[in-house]
Amino acid sequence: MSIAELSHVSKSFGAVxxxxxxxxxxxxxxxxxxxxxxxxxxxxxxxxLLDIFKPDQGSVAVMGGPMTEEKKNHIGYMPEERxxxxxxxxxxxxxxxASLKGLTTAQIRARLGEYLERFDLAAHRKKKVKELSxxxxxxxxxxxxxxxxxxxxxxxxxxxxxxxxxxxxVKDLLRDLHRQGTTIIMSTHQMHxxxxxxxxxxxxxxxxxxxxxxxxxxxxRFSGHALLVRTPDGLPDxxxxxxxxxxNGAHRLNLTSTATPQEILxxxxxxxxxxxxxxxxxxxxxxxxxxVVRDQEQSV
Amino acid sequence: xxxxxxxxxxxxxxxxxxxxxxxALLSVPLWLLVMIAAAFLAVxxxxxxxxxxxxxxxxxxxxxxxIDLEEGSPFTNIPILPFAAEDEARAALEAGxxxxxxxxxxxxxxxxxxxxxxxxxxxxRIEDKFSAFVRRGLLARQPETVAERILDGPEFVIRxxxxxxxxxxxxxxxxxxxxxxxxxxxxxxxxxxxYLMQAVVEEKENRTMEILVTSLSPMQIMxxxxxxxxAVGLTQVFTxxxxxxxxxxxxxxxxxxxxxxxxxxxxGLIFLLVMPTFVMxxxxxxAIGATVIExxxxxxxxxxxxxxxxxxxxxxxxxxxxxxSPMAVALSLFPLTSALTxxxxxxxxxxxxxxxxxxxxxxxxxxxxSLWLAGRIFRLGMLRYGQRIRWRELLASFRSxx
Numbered sequence: 001m002s003i004a005e006l007s008h009v010s011k012s013f014g015a016v017x018x019x020x021x022x023x024x025x026x027x028x029x030x031x032x033x034x035x036x037x038x039x040x041x042x043x044x045x046x047x048x049l050l051d052i053f054k055p056d057q058g059s060v061a062v063m064g065g066p067m068t069e070e071k072k073n074h075i076g077y078m079p080e081e082r083x084x085x086x087x088x089x090x091x092x093x094x095x096x097x098a099s100l101k102g103l104t105t106a107q108i109r110a111r112l113g114e115y116l117e118r119f120d121l122a123a124h125r126k127k128k129v130k131e132l133s134x135x136x137x138x139x140x141x142x143x144x145x146x147x148x149x150x151x152x153x154x155x156x157x158x159x160x161x162x163x164x165x166x167x168x169x170v171k172d173l174l175r176d177l178h179r180q181g182t183t184i185i186m187s188t189h190q191m192h193x194x195x196x197x198x199x200x201x202x203x204x205x206x207x208x209x210x211x212x213x214x215x216x217x218x219x220x221r222f223s224g225h226a227l228l229v230r231t232p233d234g235l236p237d238x239x240x241x242x243x244x245x246x247x248n249g250a251h252r253l254n255l256t257s258t259a260t261p262q263e264i265l266x267x268x269x270x271x272x273x274x275x276x277x278x279x280x281x282x283x284x285x286x287x288x289x290x291x292v293v294r295d296q297e298q299s300v
Numbered sequence: 301x302x303x304x305x306x307x308x309x310x311x312x313x314x315x316x317x318x319x320x321x322x323x324a325l326l327s328v329p330l331w332l333l334v335m336i337a338a339a340f341l342a343v344x345x346x347x348x349x350x351x352x353x354x355x356x357x358x359x360x361x362x363x364x365x366x367i368d369l370e371e372g373s374p375f376t377n378i379p380i381l382p383f384a385a386e387d388e389a390r391a392a393l394e395a396g397x398x399x400x401x402x403x404x405x406x407x408x409x410x411x412x413x414x415x416x417x418x419x420x421x422x423x424x425r426i427e428d429k430f431s432a433f434v435r436r437g438l439l440a441r442q443p444e445t446v447a448e449r450i451l452d453g454p455e456f457v458i459r460x461x462x463x464x465x466x467x468x469x470x471x472x473x474x475x476x477x478x479x480x481x482x483x484x485x486x487x488x489x490x491x492x493x494x495y496l497m498q499a500v501v502e503e504k505e506n507r508t509m510e511i512l513v514t515s516l517s518p519m520q521i522m523x524x525x526x527x528x529x530x531a532v533g534l535t536q537v538f539t540x541x542x543x544x545x546x547x548x549x550x551x552x553x554x555x556x557x558x559x560x561x562x563x564x565x566x567x568g569l570i571f572l573l574v575m576p577t578f579v580m581x582x583x584x585x586x587a588i589g590a591t592v593i594e595x596x597x598x599x600x601x602x603x604x605x606x607x608x609x610x611x612x613x614x615x616x617x618x619x620x621x622x623x624x625s626p627m628a629v630a631l632s633l634f635p636l637t638s639a640l641t642x643x644x645x646x647x648x649x650x651x652x653x654x655x656x657x658x659x660x661x662x663x664x665x666x667x668x669x670s671l672w673l674a675g676r677i678f679r680l681g682m683l684r685y686g687q688r689i690r691w692r693e694l695l696a697s698f699r700s701x702x
Contacts, residue, residue, distance in 0.1 A: 069517060076512040086506050102303075
């Protein structure tokens with residue numbers, strides 16, 4: 001069942017077409033990645049999904065229909081441009097934002113204490129937000145986004161401004177939420193984070209959809225006719241292999257069009273070569289992204 | 301609790317609990333209190349409370365009626381002592397037991413002339429006081445109601461034949477209240493309208509707006525802010541009015557001139573005019589806040605709204621001199637100026653009912669229209685960081701709303 005769906009959505013600001021005929025749907029319980037360079041149309045797509053902007057064309061469905069005030073209570077949104085009231089104590093700022101998500105005073109008190117402890121902010125609860133470090137403000141923003149236990153979590157560049165320790169903590173938190181059944185849409189341009197966390201992705205560039213589907217399928221689609229082999233022994237001359245490249249202590253074997261991985265594996269075993277790793281060489285998302293963007297620019 | 305009320309409560313507490321607001325809120329009444337206390341102290345120190353004497357050869361004060369405390373405050377209450385002969389009164393004056401004495405000669409009723417004897421000239425209050433005492437003495441044989449009516453003095457009543465409205469010279473409240481409401485309106489418009497614009501610009505600047513609009517609708521945000529800041533304005537006005545109100549109530553206990561019954565019809569009318577004006581201006585201020593990039597830029601633009609609102613004050617001379625002029629009527633019907641113009645005209649003349657009804661109706665329609673308009677502008681401008689809205693975009697937004 002789809003929890004969020006954009007169908008042939010377009011949106012322009014003046015002469016700039018920010019989003020051009022974009023369609024995608026996110027299933028319940030999915031961890032979905034929205035990828036693309038800066039200015040690709042990711043944030044505009046999210047704002048259209050959240051009913052902040054009205055699309056010029058196309059339709060939007062959230063939790064089975066148009067956005068309502070009630071549905072907003074079940075959505076957590078962390079925008080790329082972080083926003084918290086600067087001049088009031090942290091605890092008060094978070095309590096107010098939580099109250100706007102429909103939480104009662106008792107619920108806010110209980111959950112706020114728990115999250116402030118978990119995010120190591122309990123000692124700073126009385127400080128004004130502007131007195132906190134950038135990393136602390138980032139963590140406070142995450143609390144404001146998840147305190148009401150949303151069914152759908154939409155996060156824009158969640159790792160920007162975080163050090164490695166806090167990045168890991170946020171990753172663990174997102175995994176936890178996903179395990180508990182929260183649907184997550186993560187927009188980012190950090191491809192390796194998507195590779196680690198997401199099941200399906202949408203890659204955008206210049207407002208258009210470039211790639212859409214399960215991550216493994218996309219990587220397989222972009223894989224060349226190549227193998228990744230790790231062995232402590234030297235590699236003999238292998239039939240069906242055009243060239244061999246060294247790659248992070250392993251070997252990348254580029255095959256002829258008629259050679260199969262099974263034939264190569266059989267030949268290695270027959271030659272008594274110790275095989276520590278043998279797999280189809282899949283491209284990284286970074287490589288796919290660069291290839292897709294370059295192809296698009298060449299076609300333009 | 302509805303989310304709009306949460307926004308209202310937040311905006312209210314956020315502004316009311318600020319130190320600079322509390323300072324501004326309390327400094328005005330405290331300053332007034334100090335002024336009133338200083339005035340009372342001055343009267344107290346300057347008043348000679350030594351008794352006043354009189355010698356009555358005319359028999360007018362044969363059975364004197366004591367003056368009750370209404371005629372003077374505890375600070376200025378001076379005992380009046382009778383003397384059988386002038387020698388006794390003079391001796392008392394010499395001994396300092398009285399500050400002065402009046403002599404009513406035998407032919408007082410014919411000449412109506414009394415003689416005041418003193419060593420140091422007493423204040424004019426002494427004369428007022430003794431006159432009231434003599435008037436009561438003269439009316440001692442009259443029935444009480446007749447005496448009271450005569451003592452009350454004349455009252456001028458101006459009655460407008462067509463509208464059926466009348467103004468009594470002693471009902472100063474009818475003259476004072478509209479003018480006071482005008483001052484209150486101006487204060488509220490300038491202070492809270494500015495707060496509202498600032499609040500919206502700040503939320504744009506610190507990017508909180510984007511989170512707010514995913515929790516509640518732009519209309520709920522706007523309404524919550526407007527009501528919250530209206531409550532801030534009313535708190536300010538209420539606190540500032542409290543001291544003068546207590547002052548008037550205290551004065552009314554001693555001075556009949558300050559006694560006036562509250563005209564609830566007039567109060568209702570003032571609210572009918574002031575509230576939609578406030579909503580309209582607040583909505584426009586919020587819209588300005590949503591369109592500008594920085595608070596300082598917004599403050600310059602707010603002049604476009606606040607100047608027309610204050611226009612009737614700038615033209616107050618012309619409005620008072622000729623309250624029925626075509627300009628006065630036009631300003632009474634133009635929504636941004638109608639509340640103040642009608643209130644100023646009501647202080648000095650009778651405003652035809654049709655003009656009040658039409659002005660109020662146009663105001664209410666404009667307030668609703670401004671809310672709608674501001675809602676559109678707000679939605680369009682709330683997430684524009686560092687970018688102004690173009691007129692073409694605004695018009696396109698209005699067209700799509702139809």
